[in-house]
Amino acid sequence: MDIYFNKLRGLASAAVSAVQGRIARDYDFSLNEHPQGNSGHWALHKAKRRGAQPQQGVSEATVWVFDKQRLNRQLLGNGQRENLLAQLSNEASQLTRLRHPSVLRVVEPLEDTRGYLMFVTEPVECTLEDMLDDNSQELEQLEVQMGLLQIVRALRFLHGDAQLVHGALEPQCILIAASGDWKLGGLGRSSSENSFDYLLPAHAQHAMDYSAPELVLDGKRGAAGDVFSVGCIAMAALAGTSMACRGDSAQYQRQLVRLTDSVDKLPAAAQSGVRGMLARNAVQRISLEQIEGCGLFSGDLMETLQRLEALVELPRDQQAAFVGRLVQVLPRFSVRVQRRRLLPLLLGLAADPLLQPPALRCVLLISENLEPSQFSARVLPALAPLLGQQLPAQTTKVVLASMTLLQRKAGSAFSNRILPILTTSLSSTDSTVVDHALQVLPEVTRNLTPSDLRDKVLPPLQQVYSRARVLALKLRALEALRSMVELLDRTTIVDKILPLLQRTKSRDPAITMAMLAVYEQIGVGHLDRQQIATEVMPVLWAHAVDRRLQLPQFDRFMQVIHKLSKRIEDEQRRVLEEGYRPDQQSTNEEVGGIAAGSPLSVDAGWAWDAPAADTLPQQKQHSGTGNTRVEADYASSTVDVFGSQGEEFADFTIPPPKKSVVSPPPPSIAQQPMRLQAASHSQSKLGAVKLSESDGPLRFGATNGSRANSNTAGGLGTMSAPLTPTVSAKTASRSSQKHAGGKAADLGDFDPFA
Structure with missing residues (x-):
């Protein structure tokens, strides 16, 4: 049954084709x-x-x-x-x-x-x-x-x-x-x-x-x-x-x-x-x-049109001369005649390598009066095979000279069809072609997307700047970089632009001033205060003190340096003001859990000066049930710390004291410092910390990758803190004995002022 219907369907299709005919099928x-x-x-x-x-x-x-x-x-x-x-x-x-x-x-x-x-x-x-x-x-x-x-x-x-x-x-x-x-x-x-x-x-x-x-x-x-x-x-x-x-x-x-x-x-x-x-x-x-x-x-124009139509009959040298003169005659033709009669003829001539530069120049001149839709429909398809191949230097220069026109007329097709000509020209071995490309680049980059700038334009531009030995090319490359900066993201600037500038070895004043313009553009609105201070300011000062600079150039450096310094100052001041709270001690400046301003406060970063080994107290080794105890005696005040054997104490944090307890001692009682030392514990048990009044400072021992022992005093930092009058040596001794036998992972209640 299916075979029967298929045959009927085939006969019907053949009949329809016979009625419609070949033209109806093909068009x-x-x-x-x-x-x-x-x-x-x-x-x-x-x-x-x-x-x-x-x-x-x-x-x-x-x-x-x-x-x-x-x-x-x-x-x-x-x-x-x-x-x-x-x-x-x-x-x-x-x-x-x-x-x-x-x-x-x-x-x-x-x-x-x-x-x-x-x-x-x-x-x-x-x-x-x-x-x-x-x-x-x-x-x-x-x-x-x-x-x-x-x-x-x-x-x-x-x-x-x-x-x-x-x-x-x-x-x-x-x-x-x-x-x-x-x-x-x-x-x-x-x-x-x-x-x-x-x-x-x-x-x-x-x-x-x-x-x-x-x-x-x-x-x-x-x-x-x-x-x-x-x-x-x-x-x-x-x-x-x-x-x-x-x-x-x-x-x-x-x-x-x-x-x-x-x-x-x-x-x-x-x-x-x-x-x-x-x-x-x-x-x-x-x-x-x-x-x-x-x-x-x-008439002259009539004669020109006739000769253009009969151009193939002329010798090759006369053809090139005629098309070259056509550029001067072209404005005399009306826009309608240019678009309808001249443009098709010139597009055909543009495929001839000998006539390519002048014919293409005429085509682009006529394109000035075309709408983008007309350009995309009539000119761009005809030029696509031409633009997709390796162009001679003269033809490339003609295209580069009209790059902004092509960008306006081509619309979305510019990125894929015409921009490659510009990027390829930047890699040309002909310095004149590179120079033409660099001249038009600042104008073209204004209308490019950031992705096109980052992925298509910036890499060849970096190569031009790095390998250029001609001063004019380096200066044009820097001008192009400056025009691109405002369209690039911060990551690209930090990863690509700044290293490129920092690798510059030339100290020619012209290059230095061009780099200054780029740095100014970068520093004004693309970097934060820390990046300006660490990445930009050192380079600017290094160039500013170059003896080859003239006084006006030096003044210009100082102007930019002061502008960027003022920005750093203003932003840093604002950050500090926003972070300060008068109703509480600044939590942003806490170090090791001790609030700034408290009796146990230290500088941020734990940057204490370690005392000399001969000034440290004599340590005594005590043996216990798998525990190693290091005790430091200071007159009548001691601090004992127990830790696990082999355990490293690179960082040691003291919990912050309660605000209600912290109070300065009365003038009649001398503020006596205390010392804190860390020792190892063999069974992963943390014992107590014993405090006693002492004439010595409170010291922390940091192993920095090695166990603390009775013979090693390296890596010890110093912290001085007064004992309150409510803490006596006897009370501190009892507290130490109470917690000395603490269980594993039991830190105890460490409050030196309790």
Whole structure:
């Protein structure tokens, strides 16, 4: 059953394909949408070839469609139907057969399906008739001149090589391509015969408004009739004057007189040539060869356009010289002509290595007047193959000089397509290329993302600065670094920028002052006070005392040093003020658990001076049940500390005393110091600490990686603290005996003032 349905499905697909045809399958367009325009009986639809890449330049196309249902709606006889279909088929066949730059190029030949006639041509924007009817798009004289010249050349080819007479030339038959070129079409009635077919319906016959008198009045046609049609088109495009006969031959004769009298409206240089085209007698009309040389096509800009189109015919050295001079002439062309006619030609020339630098310079100059969307659609795809390869030095310099323009126009594509040219230039072996890259870098970096700066620009810039032996390159690299600093994060600055500056060996005053600008930029808003004090200030002072500095340069150093010092001072003062609490003793300054200001307070960091070994008291070794006891006698006060054997006491913290207990002794009682020493305990037991009144200071023993023993006094620190009058030697002795046999991990209640 499934096999049966699959066969039916295959037959249905084949039937649909037969109805739709090859063009409908290969090109993306819709017959239900309104066409972009009409040329005679054909509806023009924009289309894209399916599967084609935009950069290949063949994805855009125009599909010409004739709906056969129109034949039924127009109630034509059988003879007229056949003649009309033959005319349409002849038009597609003639266009397919003829090959000329000014003749519309066919991409897909005619396809005759059940409901439509179709063929595909190069993309066109509109017909000349659409352009003349659109008041919002006024044609410029140079555009008309160049377009008419292209039509004249197409007619010369048609009359000479193809031995054909167009016979129905009118604005509908002239197609305007996206490049602004005028293309000849409408060849359905082209023939070598001297008559036209009266069996065609009236709307399918020639347009009387643009036809020669011998064709309208006598029914004869020839090459001279096409010349008359060119004159009528010139009057319509340049003077806005045309005949409106409405199919009436009598009206045609009156309009013909009015048309010839309106030639005076044309520019003086064009009047003589157009009069020769509109002569009533065909024999008196000028030839197509004479038209090309008449004043209608004269002028410097017109000559420049003609030479540019025929550039391939010139020797190579003349080509390079001409394109080089084009940069000076280019501003004289209107923006419309630059965009429509010059830009496509110059993009083609940019692929030639010899013409690449001047052609690319012209392209970028024209791009100034393009919208970013137009640049991305027309220029960037054409330049993508060029920008993706290794460029010659001269071409690279041209691109670098326009880097800010490219950044504005390319948008999001700049990072991936154009920025690599800049970063590659920084690694070039040509110092002039590196110099050009460094010059544009400060301006470009302002609009780059921090990630692009950090990952793509900074690494090659660091290499340039490190290996540069030319003073100018180092200075430009420092200027580029300064412009980047405000966009980089603190980690990148500390890890990348500061080490790079600190490794600088040169003491040239110019480099020193450039480094000062970078340090100032860094210190003002990117580092904290500690980083400024430790990483920046020492370097600034080291450079400031260099004897090669002049007095103004030294003053500048002092200005920056004072500015950064003031910032350090202000921030440090604020931190200290915010950390101070008058209602309590500062907990931020506690050391070893003893609050600052208490009788047992010591300096932060336990930075006590160790006493000499010969000044230490004699220690006595006591043996017990696995315990090692070190006791220090000071007159009548002793401190005993028990610890585990082999246990290290690198840090020893005394719990802070209760605030209510701490009170200064009365003046009548002498403040006597005490000494605290640490010993090892063999069974992981901490005993008690025994205090007694003494003339000696309170001392802590720190092992610093080795056990304390009776013969070693190294690493002992000194701390002096008075005993309160409430503590007697006897009480301290009893407290010591009470806790001497404490259990393992039992520290006891150590309160020297309890």
